[in-house]
Amino acid sequence: MTPLLSVRNLQVSYPTGGLLARLRGQGELKIVAGVDFDLARGETLALVGESGSGKTTLARAVAGLGGTVSGQIGFDGAPLSAKGRQIRRDIAFIFQDAVSSLSPRFTVRALLREPFAIHSLPCPEGEVERLLTLVGLPAALAERRPHELSGGQARRVGVARALALKPRLVIADEPTAGLDVSVQSEVLNLLNDLRVRLGLSLLIITHNLNIVRHVADRMAIMYLGRFVETGATAPVFARPRHPYTAALLSANPIIDPEARRARLHLEGEVPSLTQRPQGCEFHSRCPFARDLCRQTPPPRVTQGDVSYTCHFPIEALRHD
Amino acid sequence: MSRDATQAPVLQVRGLDLSYDTPAGALQALRQVNLTIGKGEIVGLVGESGSGKSTLMQAILGLLPGAAKVQGGQILFQGQDLAGLSAPQMRGLLGDRISVVFQDPMTALNPVLTIGRQMIDIQHRSRISRAEKRARAIGMLERVRIPDPESRFNRYPHEFSGGMRQRVAIAMALMARPALLVADEPTTALDATLEIATIDLLRELQAEIGCAILFITHHLGVVAELCDRIDIMYAGEIVESGATAPVFRDPRHPYTQLLFACDPAQISRPMRHLPSIGGGLPDLTHLPPGCIFAPRCPRADATCRATRPADHQAGPSDLVRCHYPLAPRLEITA
Numbered sequence: 229m230t231p232l233l234s235v236r237n238l239q240v241s242y243p244t245g246g247l248l249a250r251l252r253g254q255g256e257l258k259i260v261a262g263v264d265f266d267l268a269r270g271e272t273l274a275l276v277g278e279s280g281s282g283k284t285t286l287a288r289a290v291a292g293l294g295g296t297v298s299g300q301i302g303f304d305g306a307p308l309s310a311k312g313r314q315i316r317r318d319i320a321f322i323f324q325d326a327v328s329s330l331s332p333r334f335t336v337r338a339l340l341r342e343p344f345a346i347h348s349l350p351c352p353e354g355e356v357e358r359l360l361t362l363v364g365l366p367a368a369l370a371e372r373r374p375h376e377l378s379g380g381q382a383r384r385v386g387v388a389r390a391l392a393l394k395p396r397l398v399i400a401d402e403p404t405a406g407l408d409v410s411v412q413s414e415v416l417n418l419l420n421d422l423r424v425r426l427g428l429s430l431l432i433i434t435h436n437l438n439i440v441r442h443v444a445d446r447m448a449i450m451y452l453g454r455f456v457e458t459g460a461t462a463p464v465f466a467r468p469r470h471p472y473t474a475a476l477l478s479a480n481p482i483i484d485p486e487a488r489r490a491r492l493h494l495e496g497e498v499p500s501l502t503q504r505p506q507g508c509e510f511h512s513r514c515p516f517a518r519d520l521c522r523q524t525p526p527p528r529v530t531q532g533d534v535s536y537t538c539h540f541p542i543e544a545l546r547h548d
Numbered sequence: 549m550s551r552d553a554t555q556a557p558v559l560q561v562r563g564l565d566l567s568y569d570t571p572a573g574a575l576q577a578l579r580q581v582n583l584t585i586g587k588g589e590i591v592g593l594v595g596e597s598g599s600g601k602s603t604l605m606q607a608i609l610g611l612l613p614g615a616a617k618v619q620g621g622q623i624l625f626q627g628q629d630l631a632g633l634s635a636p637q638m639r640g641l642l643g644d645r646i647s648v649v650f651q652d653p654m655t656a657l658n659p660v661l662t663i664g665r666q667m668i669d670i671q672h673r674s675r676i677s678r679a680e681k682r683a684r685a686i687g688m689l690e691r692v693r694i695p696d697p698e699s700r701f702n703r704y705p706h707e708f709s710g711g712m713r714q715r716v717a718i719a720m721a722l723m724a725r726p727a728l729l730v731a732d733e734p735t736t737a738l739d740a741t742l743e744i745a746t747i748d749l750l751r752e753l754q755a756e757i758g759c760a761i762l763f764i765t766h767h768l769g770v771v772a773e774l775c776d777r778i779d780i781m782y783a784g785e786i787v788e789s790g791a792t793a794p795v796f797r798d799p800r801h802p803y804t805q806l807l808f809a810c811d812p813a814q815i816s817r818p819m820r821h822l823p824s825i826g827g828g829l830p831d832l833t834h835l836p837p838g839c840i841f842a843p844r845c846p847r848a849d850a851t852c853r854a855t856r857p858a859d860h861q862a863g864p865s866d867l868v869r870c871h872y873p874l875a876p877r878l879e880i881t882a
Binding site: 437 | 597740773812822823828
């Protein structure tokens, strides 16, 4: 079966600098520098990376929102660009800041009817109530405005809006950022229930590794706009090959003070996108970098469920 | 870490009651809050949004908004009641004996002054020459691992990365070698790798300076990594308090147990359906007559709904505000 979403050599850049630089063809900052992935129907993929790694830019490009895009994005076997406006109904986006992505002057009812109006579709009788029930909110909430909602409720309204037109792919940008842990699990459970019930595919962008482990089938770790490691969630957590993955996993504070694992410290700061490092782009922060890493970009290696780009993958996490 | 009873605590909050005037009536934001920070201790104050942790911090720092009214209780800093201090006396303490690091370093630093200027200005109390102040500031920047501090000294805050800005804010807070550092979610805006680096740095500087730290966060992992003690707040009350590791192992208050169980980091086996607490915060203008957590507590009975619980010592915890602090742990399933 063809995957629902198929991305090949996707590059996204934004113009920088003045007109002169742009005329010379230099004023382009490559945020996403060539990524490939497939997303199957009903599958959840988590994009993981630190601020500035290009997660959000990648997701926005997939949804057709902004940036100069090259490469191929296929949706349901056809190029995304050939699908016209229909794509806006098939791919829904849940924005990072739930409250500010809702217009403060609209009631929840108006907000939920808006997607139908935009696509000149009739909004069926009782649809607003159906959507509110779907995301576990009382129907009475329909007359409220966004400032009268709690963070968790606003997030649910965002989910309801995304689901209004029965999309097939939902992209959630940091769906739990700023939520308390108890509410966070409610939102994640909701997304997961809806995925199962409606057969959705989910693309979740997050820097919270703790939630990735519980919600994602597969994960992709981004650094400077490229995937350094991708694979099924369990094997990546159990045995990260790329030092960046290992560093991210080990930077996750562990509650059990007795079970603390050896920590991998990264050196320096994330390099500027205007001056990408030569060779392996991670070498400037990698504790294991050797001469080869500084000269030659590493090839992509695929082993079973996992693929990574590193000359000297970690054999096994050492325990102290 | 058990407490040394002979040492006078740096900060002691006793029976603090605080309310806000709202159109709907008095909002009882803090009720009978007891908090002790020993000399050189790192205390983690944990609570979800609306738990009152920011109000408590503002009360300690004397930064309460006008609508807030302290109804009773004491805040003793090194034995001195902060409530009785005049504004100039309080200003004399802040930035000298008590320092603060806020969540967002960009708003804590002045964007139109260089880092160097701000680091010299903050030493306005010391009677040393400008050159010495400059040298101290550069030394402090080196201590917080700002690469090449000499050349960065005359840079503006926007020229630093987020992680560096927070380290500069920490450097400034610790310049006066305070007795108490209040850190309000200092790592929440940082990425995981930077968060860990910042925590390691705080721990290192704390050991060197010997100051006590009140670390306010909602991130349980950070508390486990950094803090000697943990205080858990819910809806304006401290519901449990004790040494960190034992409390994590055997939390006694049902809220603490549920909070720990909801944290995906605590669940070792991957599961699609995560536990949640259910329900919401009570309306603090109309308090329930009994325990504040009773409406959401799976174990609440008639006593819990009718009577406010007292603070008990139970198991590893020095304080548990629950009628049944010794009850077996809740069975929590998703």
